[in-house]
Amino acid sequence: MNTSWWRRAGASVLVMAVGAAGLVDAAAPDGADDGGQGTELVTTWGASDDIAGGTLSNMTVRNIVRTSVGGSDLRIRLSNAYGDQPLVTDSVYVGRHQAGASVVPGTSRRLTFGGKTSLRIPPGGMAISDALPGQVPAQTSLTVSVHVVGTTGVITAHNRAMQHSYKSTSGDHAADESATAYQTESSAWFFLNAAIVTAPRQVDTVATLGDSITSSVGTTIDTNRRWPDVLADRYAKLPEHRRLAISNEGISGNRVLNGIAKAGSAGPSALARLDRDVLTKPGVRTVLVLEGINDIYAGATADELIDGYRQLIARVHASGRCIVGGTITPVGGSFVYTPEKEAARQAVNEFIRTSGEFDGVVDFDAATRDPADPTRLQAAYDGGDGLHPNDAGNHAMGNAADLDTLRCN
The missing domain is CATH 2.60.120 (Jelly Rolls)
Incomplete structure (x- = not known):
């Protein structure tokens, strides 16, 4: 068997876990290591x-x-x-x-x-x-x-x-x-x-929890131009001790507060899926949340959405991890927009930026909005529906984060 693209290393290790309850990989918990070998x-x-x-x-x-x-x-x-x-x-x-x-x-x-x-x-x-x-x-x-x-x-x-x-x-x-x-x-x-690998101990995983904007609907298929991919590309250029892995946990149409799992659905809410989709994945130390516009579109108030964020923050902190808030990108000109919903988006973004309740902030809104009309995406970043950023918009989003902000110390 040709193994030229993987240099052969140590023996295979069983880390299998199946079960209907909990879905926690007990034999390979977050932070599992090789017995002190770094x-x-x-x-x-x-x-x-x-x-x-x-x-x-x-x-x-x-x-x-x-x-x-x-x-x-x-x-x-x-x-x-x-x-x-x-x-x-x-x-x-x-x-x-x-x-x-x-x-x-x-x-x-x-x-x-x-x-x-x-x-x-x-x-x-x-x-x-x-x-x-x-x-x-x-x-x-x-x-x-x-x-x-x-x-x-x-x-x-x-x-x-x-x-x-x-x-x-x-x-x-x-x-x-x-x-x-x-x-x-x-x-x-x-x-x-x-996909899980054994990596140097200082390499952790950032899980990007979100909706279609994190799944990066609107980018060119088969080209890995999602903003989490751009973020991963930036980390790959750093010295090894500063690198982080990226796990994209976006689901198109997803909400923070309410969701339902059925064929073609938006999946269960972020609050319902946090443990299974994020916290059980090996190496996850930071959760970057960019989610909430679907809640606002469905009628959630800013206060209701902020309460949802606070539950995410509390649960991530209780697990010993960090959580970073991403501001919600502009929706002017899209089917989502009304003056009332824009006011809710602005209020939520103000909370994310100024409350100090998140461990850090990535200002995706500032990175993508039109300076002449901050309710809208820049024309060069608009995927065509006023809501989903295109390849260029995702590039701007992937470059919006200070890379050290996402390292959980």
Whole structure:
């Protein structure tokens, strides 16, 4: 087997956890390390669980993801959080992405779970693979291919990923390095919840908790131009002791206060999903929140939204982590805008900037607003609907943070 793109390292370690309750990976808690050798587990890529419509039957899904930081001993976390029956797979492979659905020849490697190639995840459960020995480079696109045995019920996925994934023709094509069997594109990541590596102890993960603006709807698909990607690119240029990993936990349409999980939905609220989507991901030390415009659109008052923020702050602090507030970007000219809703947005942003209740602030509003009309995005940043920033707008957002603000000390 060719392992040229991962330098072989230590032995594989089981860190598997499945179960319907709690969804906490007890065998690989946040901050788990190698017994004092100066490393820890960090989430180099992550996405939040949602629901995709339809079912999958005896086919393979190929997900494309991009690491933020490098490390060793890759582990993949799969999720059946919303499944109504067990998710069964007998073949999961990871490779280095070439183009489309193809894998760089010679890089495909099989994952095991508890030493086995087959896996059964109960409804509501998750599982982490054994460690795959070798080095994983930073800012590298990987393929994660999962063969589905039988027919799924409700599909746990992440919709509007701004990245194409692929569905195969019938059968197990997880090991295939060519794209021949993968005839159908999708805009969702299937069953994939996190990519975890062993990294130097000083490298922590920032989880960006948000809605479609954090998922970066409006950017060019397959180009990794989301603002969390831009942020990851900035950290990658720093000396190793200052680098941070980024895990994008945005869900399109999500709210802080209210949500519901069903096919095509906006997912459960940030308050409901904080533990599972963010706090159980290894290495997360800072939560960066950019969320609330969907609450305002749905009729929430500024005071109600601020109360929601305070609960997020209290729970993140109780877990021993830091939380940074992101100001809500302009919505003038969009379907969201009314003078009353703009007043609520301004009041919420004033709280984020001046209350001192967050551990830091990233002023996304200031970075993207039109100086001539602060209720609107700059024309060069508008994705076309007055609400979602385009590639240039996401670039400005990714450059808005002081990098040291996001390090939790």
